[in-house]
Amino acid sequence: xxxxxxxxxxxxxTLTNGAQATLAAEKRELAKRWFLVSPAMIIIGLAGxxxxxxxxxxxxxxxxxxxxxxxxxxxxxxxNLVMEEDLFEETLGLNYAHGSIFARSIGxxxxxxxxxxxxxxxxxxxxxxxxxxxxxxxLFMISLPFWxxxxxRTFAIMMFIRExxxxxxxxxxxxxxDKPLNIMFTPTAVWIGLAYAYLPLMVLPLYASMEKLxxxxxxxxxxxxxxxxxxxxxxxxxxxxxxxVAGSILVFIPSxxxxxxxxxxxxxxxxxxxxxxxxxxxxxxxxxxxxALALFLMALVMxxxxxxxxxxxxxxxxx
Amino acid sequence: xxxxxAIEVQGVSKIFGTAPEQEVKALDDVSVSIAKNEFxxxxxxxxxxxxxxxxxxxxxxxxxxxxxxxxxxxxxxxPPFQRPVNTVFQNYALFPHMTVAQNIxxxxxxxxxxxAEVESTVSKMLDLVRMEALxxxxxxxxxxxxxxxxxxxxxxxxxxxxxxxxxxxSALDLKLRKEMQLELKRxxxxxxxxxxxxxxxxxxxxxxxxxxxxxxxxxxxxxxSPVEIYNHPDNRFVADFIGESNFIEAELIAADGKTGKVxxxxxxxxxxxxxxxxxxxxxxxxxxxxxxxTLTTNNSHAHLRGTVNNSxxxxxxxxxxxxxxxxxxxxxxxxxxxxxxxxxxxxTQVGILINDDGIQVLAN
Numbered sequence: 001x002x003x004x005x006x007x008x009x010x011x012x013x014t015l016t017n018g019a020q021a022t023l024a025a026e027k028r029e030l031a032k033r034w035f036l037v038s039p040a041m042i043i044i045g046l047a048g049x050x051x052x053x054x055x056x057x058x059x060x061x062x063x064x065x066x067x068x069x070x071x072x073x074x075x076x077x078x079x080n081l082v083m084e085e086d087l088f089e090e091t092l093g094l095n096y097a098h099g100s101i102f103a104r105s106i107g108x109x110x111x112x113x114x115x116x117x118x119x120x121x122x123x124x125x126x127x128x129x130x131x132x133x134x135x136x137x138x139l140f141m142i143s144l145p146f147w148x149x150x151x152x153r154t155f156a157i158m159m160f161i162r163e164x165x166x167x168x169x170x171x172x173x174x175x176x177x178d179k180p181l182n183i184m185f186t187p188t189a190v191w192i193g194l195a196y197a198y199l200p201l202m203v204l205p206l207y208a209s210m211e212k213l214x215x216x217x218x219x220x221x222x223x224x225x226x227x228x229x230x231x232x233x234x235x236x237x238x239x240x241x242x243x244x245v246a247g248s249i250l251v252f253i254p255s256x257x258x259x260x261x262x263x264x265x266x267x268x269x270x271x272x273x274x275x276x277x278x279x280x281x282x283x284x285x286x287x288x289x290x291x292a293l294a295l296f297l298m299a300l301v302m303x304x305x306x307x308x309x310x311x312x313x314x315x316x317x318x319x
Numbered sequence: 320x321x322x323x324x325a326i327e328v329q330g331v332s333k334i335f336g337t338a339p340e341q342e343v344k345a346l347d348d349v350s351v352s353i354a355k356n357e358f359x360x361x362x363x364x365x366x367x368x369x370x371x372x373x374x375x376x377x378x379x380x381x382x383x384x385x386x387x388x389x390x391x392x393x394x395x396x397x398p399p400f401q402r403p404v405n406t407v408f409q410n411y412a413l414f415p416h417m418t419v420a421q422n423i424x425x426x427x428x429x430x431x432x433x434x435a436e437v438e439s440t441v442s443k444m445l446d447l448v449r450m451e452a453l454x455x456x457x458x459x460x461x462x463x464x465x466x467x468x469x470x471x472x473x474x475x476x477x478x479x480x481x482x483x484x485x486x487x488x489s490a491l492d493l494k495l496r497k498e499m500q501l502e503l504k505r506x507x508x509x510x511x512x513x514x515x516x517x518x519x520x521x522x523x524x525x526x527x528x529x530x531x532x533x534x535x536x537x538x539x540x541x542x543x544s545p546v547e548i549y550n551h552p553d554n555r556f557v558a559d560f561i562g563e564s565n566f567i568e569a570e571l572i573a574a575d576g577k578t579g580k581v582x583x584x585x586x587x588x589x590x591x592x593x594x595x596x597x598x599x600x601x602x603x604x605x606x607x608x609x610x611x612x613t614l615t616t617n618n619s620h621a622h623l624r625g626t627v628n629n630s631x632x633x634x635x636x637x638x639x640x641x642x643x644x645x646x647x648x649x650x651x652x653x654x655x656x657x658x659x660x661x662x663x664x665x666x667t668q669v670g671i672l673i674n675d676d677g678i679q680v681l682a683n
């Protein structure tokens with residue numbers, strides 16, 4: 001009896017002590033987590049956020065006389081991004097040179113995405129329908145080009161498509177053409193080069209979602225009067241859509257900012273955004289414009305990412 | 320005659336594997352004809368070829384030899400989407416990216432039916448399987464039993480000439496399975512469509528079918544109504560696979576068409592029914608079902624004698640496991656009466672009375 005009374009008297013105090021102890025433990029846990037993520041935070045801060053802030057700052061400054069910047073705030077770089085001052089009439093007009101580069105970059109990035117999708121889809125389907133023991137071999141073959149440097153691969157494709165290259169030899173031999181195709185230093189060369197470089201980035205996510213595909217569903221559709229084309233359209237494509245979107249994003253992003261491939265395969269007439277930006281920091285000595293262009297490119301990529309995220313959340317309403 | 324036949328399987332063989340040493344004969348010269356509006360069941364253990372035969376009718380596989388006729392037309396070479404035959408798959412294979420109604424309407428849409436027709440048929444089908452309330456649910460939002468109904472409705476919606484069902488009840492729990500057995504019978508009756516049902520569950524086959532084909536090792540061992548299959552199994556495999564059986568060595572002393580006379584070691588003669596294949600007089604194996612005999616403690620006029628080894632109480636009946644004087648094992652199923660005190664204990668010498676028409680002779 002006495003014991004019971006004592007317990008009752010003690011219990012609120014004990015509870016409070018317990019709660020305090022829990023709170024302290026939670027605080028310690030939180031501190032530990034911050035400590036563990038701090039290296040990543042420092043890297044992101046120093047190598048990501050800080051340079052971005054500098055670029056954003058530069059884009060609102062004037063170009064310095066010998067590269068660099070001079071600290072005179074102006075919106076000139078952002079105006080120059082899309083507008084151009086007429087040399088003689090001193091009026092502003094649209095900057096067609098920039099416009100054509102933007103258009104070419106977006107067009108080539110989209111074109112690359114489509115080409116890799118058209119080539120990658122059947123490739124991924126082929127791999128996903130192989131026996132389990134053979135799939136790793138085919139995936140290995142797909143990722144093999146990644147083992148060598150992008151520069152080396154770009155020169156390799158150059159050997160392939162140049163005037164005296166393999167493609168022209170074969171086409172001439174087969175009689176498809178009667179004089180060598182002039183692919184080098186055209187947007188077509190850049191297109192082929194980009195597609196070659198980024199094909200694995202399309203095939204791998206496509207394969208990942210096709211591997212999860214229940215092939216009995218294809219049989220079911222086939223049984224319910226769907227022809228092969230309808231099965232593809234109504235069952236396979238909707239079910240592997242997450243893979244299609246992921247692959248497209250993964251190809252589109254590096255393609256739109258490509259630098260090496262257009263520089264080597266495109267020559268001077270097929271500049272893309274990446275080359276334009278590099279020119280501003282190099283020969284043109286307009287760092288503010290280069291900064292503004294870099295941020296503009298980032299914005300384009302962000303738009304693509306937002307489309308991707310939206311699509312993902314629609315597909316996984318619970319996730 | 321041919322007007323009433325839905326499916327005619329003519330001497331069909333199916334060999335899997337390309338290299339000669341890897342060849343597997345899944346079906347070996349199988350012939351069967353399935354009547355219109357029939358509930359026909361392919362019954363057998365796994366690997367007997369029943370699913371292969373179903374897939375051949377559906378068009379997922381093509382026969383290595385022989386032909387499959389649908390209402391008199393050879394369909395062996397047609398792809399699945401050109402056959403007026405639909406399948407209910409074992410795992411249902413419902414489209415996860417579509418709603419219940421979209422799943423049911425899929426076949427009709429692929430047949431390019433008008434929107435109004437698709438809609439009205441889908442509503443009718445939802446009504447038929449009692450799923451109206453769930454028409455806009457996604458497949459992962461409904462239970463296994465409901466998925467089963469959707470799969471049925473999806474396959475029935477295009478009004479196929481034949482509906483193929485590949486062990487559709489195996490994933491359901493016992494209570495739901497019983498419910499769906501009745502439901503399937505009702506659907507078959509209401510739609511008037513020929514059902515070809517594949518199962519390894521003999522009870523399912525007996526309760527639902529008009530006719531059953533018992534298969535093993537790529538061969539059909541017997542075709543008949545559930546009563547024929549149960550009471551007059553042709554051979555040991557069929558007798559053993561369906562229900563419980565006592566196999567007794569006996570001597571056939573006279574055979575005349577469907578009936579004959581057999582005698583056991585103690586020289587008592589019995590009438591017996593004969594299998595469809597001709598049997599020579601001489602030593603034979605006969606089967607006696609455990610419920611077609613009566614246990615008696617007064618063994619002076621018993622037909623067979625033995626000792627009780629064990630008895631198991633099942634509520635409705637008691638199973639007695641005996642050893643006959645001839646050394647053979649024997650099971651008896653005796654219906655229980657209330658207040659009955661006459662349960663026979665292990666070790667008791669008992670007699671067995673064989674009921675009239677209780678003996679079936681098996682083919683060798």
